[in-house]
Amino acid sequence: MKSLRAHLTEYIATRRALGTQLQEPANTLRGFIRFLGRNRAKFITIPLALEWSQQSKNVQRATWARKLSMVRQFARWLSVLEPRHQVPPPRLLNVRHRRNQPHIYSDAEIVDLMEAAAALQSSRRLKALTLKTLIGLLAATGLRPGEAAALEDRDVDLRAGVLVIRESKFGKSRQVPVHESTLLALENYARRRNHLILQRSSSSFFVSDAGTPLDRGTVRRWFCEISTACGLRKTLGGKRYGRGPRLQDLRHTFATRRLVEWYRAGLNVSVQMPKLAAYLGHASVGCTYWYIEAVPELLQLATECERTIRHGGRR
16 A cells, blocks of 8 residues: 555655645645555545644634645546545635735845845855845845746846746736846846856746745745844744735735835826736736735826826815
8 A cells, every 4th residue: 555655655646647736735744644654544534634734823713724625626537536535624714714914024124134134145156146036036126026036047038038927826927027127136136156066957937945946935934034134024033934914925025015106197007907917927807906005006097097087186
């Protein structure tokens, strides 16, 4: 009989063959398999899945539910091969999904984060260079953190000034034009990266000190470290960090700033919105309109704009 670890390897390979990146679930499920091993469990059971998913303290219940959903998909796949694996039912933790209120970074906060990133220490000094450049890229383009981390050398066209985002969320690909200053920063990163690591083991654009692709969980820990240093997040003791702004909020900041600029310039935002949705890789324009509801300043600007339109352009 195959081990659970072998089944997981096969499951990950199968999902990736179908076009799913599965990076975070793969790492999370490996932790679950280790937990089952410590409990000498040969099969997935609902009580063990529940116990494991709720091990992390000082996190939202939605985090528990997300981990349990990863187990559910894996268990459903396994149960076809071996019915003794139990599949945790949906809504077992009774958690309603709510989108996090975005943190809109100020210019000063972004500068502080990049300076704190530049001060990080590592054996080849690439950790600081990578995180600083990554933060700058997210702030300048609104890419999803996973999209930026997944960039390969072939995707960064410094001559054309375009980034190619391949099969990201919803399986969509797109081209993202970038500003000249961003291109210079990316060019500088590539040059210094190649100087520090003469032989890379992958074609990833952003790499670790070992020349390997970035691990998103590791990047999140780096970000927690520098956001704590900047006073944006509290430490809970040891290597634990409290809640605070996320890398994803740099994307929210980018989108919000574009909308605020358009409203203040008196542009017809309804006409501009599809352009922003396409640039960000949203599934629909409705996803982009969410920012207006989530950010009070935007909601106020949108309301004022609607009043102006109703009163024939008079402010």
